[in-house]
Amino acid sequence: MLNLIYWELFKTYSKWRTYIGFIAVAVLIPIIMWIMWIEGGKFISYQLKTLQSEFLITGNLFNGWVVAQVIMNGLWVHVPTLIALVAGDQLAGEATSGTFRLTLIRPVSRTRILNAKYIATLIYTASLVIVIALLSLGLGRWIFGTGDLIAFDKDGITILPESDLLIRFMFAYALAVWSMFVVASLALFISSFVENAIGPIITTMTVIVIFLIISNLPVESVESIKPWLFTTHMNVWQQAFRDPYDWDKIWNSAAALGINSFIFWGATLWIFKRKDILT
């Protein structure tokens, strides 16, 4: 199995399209930081305007941690596209290029081949989030320095001490990886029944957009289905910046995301094992 995973990773990382995501974040993150550097503390001052009238705030509040969190907030809806770009190609790409005729006549079960592809896809997904983390935190702290983090959410503002922040960010990125695994699983699932790599990318994003709209609809009739939609839980990483942690919410969302990933994996396996290779 390790050998299969190794070669799936080798194939994945030998393709040009795999690096589009890395290049995109490597370009986008410095641009966001450059804009924020030019804007200076305007952004944070605006957010704190009402707070500053009541409290005396000292220290570097516009720091690398804040910038990293802003980037996370800004990118988590767009990163799925970059994941779908690779995950959607894993099965459909082989169908298009005809290489299934090469691999699926070998004495390896389709289950093992699919699992190797699935694991390779998850590793790619994790690596993309890790690159975002390293760039955001590394560049952010280098350019903007460090300090405490003011975390904004719909319930108010939390000031988190600098000593906690590395652990909290690592936890946030881990939760982000977990939620992006659902996107990867969904793209792989769609990839299993089409023979064109563009279809899974567009369909994955369409599903995410539709689910996101439903997840955010303030309508009572959809309230009952919201907990079952993975998009409702995709921003679970924000829980890493709550003090104290709301473990119920975290476990609940992590479980919902895990169940979604498992269902997509199961459905992919069911289809892939029965798929007639006609290309």
Add this chain to the structure above:
Amino acid sequence: MSDIILRTTDLGKQYKNRWAAQAIDLEVHRGDVFGFLGPNGAGKSTSIRMILSLITPTTGRVELFGYDLFNRREQALQNVAGIVEKPDFYLYLSAYRNMQIAGSLTLGKTPAEKKIMETLEIVGLAGRARDKVKTFSHGMKQRLGIAQALLCDPQLIMLDEPTNGLDPQGMKEVRELIQRLTTEKGITVFLSSHLLNEVEQVATRMAIINKGKMIVQGSVEELLKANANKVFFKLLPLKRAALILDSLKTVSAIEMTDDGIMAKIDPKYVPSVINKLVNAKCKIFSVEPKHSLEDYFLEKTTES
């Protein structure tokens, strides 16, 4: 282990209301070069895809080396390699990397460099091992496909139209390679083709398929023998000639066509038959013995 290394029983595939292949009963013996013949669209590729587990059959079963393909897939395919239609590769990787991937799928570990280079040497691609496959010509890809098939020392190689798109030199090389595989390495070859000349030159046993159904199966020699001694006379007038041939005890199975007469005659009597026709003022334009595979194939596919 049985001498029959591939057996299909009632194998069939139905798409909606159409049977792409139906009731395919094949038997391939160890050491055979088995020609699988049929016109384009006859169901050859569908049958091969079912045998190699790319397509799930609607009916029937496949047994490879005594193992049922659907219950013991991994054991059944352990000693089988193949090229289905045209060989496709990871074009963004080198020939060497493609060989590594194909080998690791069969062996469960990455094959040794020495083995890969030796196999590439057999097909004359050792010098291009590190080049990306996207720079290869069609003929080179075909040879690389054969190299991949040979890499793990299979006992049965299934080749689906292996000379498609090759120039005459390339076709000759593939034919010679197939013959070398059986004589030198003892590999059984299942060769699907619509090129009758190709199969006639290398096959020991064959099956003919048409419109998704098996028509005939057996040793090439025996099947052609049954069709032996047929002679086609291109002559005029047809009716007079037919009457004369009909009156001769040495001639049988007379069939009149638009431009001549087909009849079964022992070759030693052909000169005397020609003599009788000439004496009867028949104008003979040509006399052709008809016992090639092409004649046999056309006869069988037309009948079906």
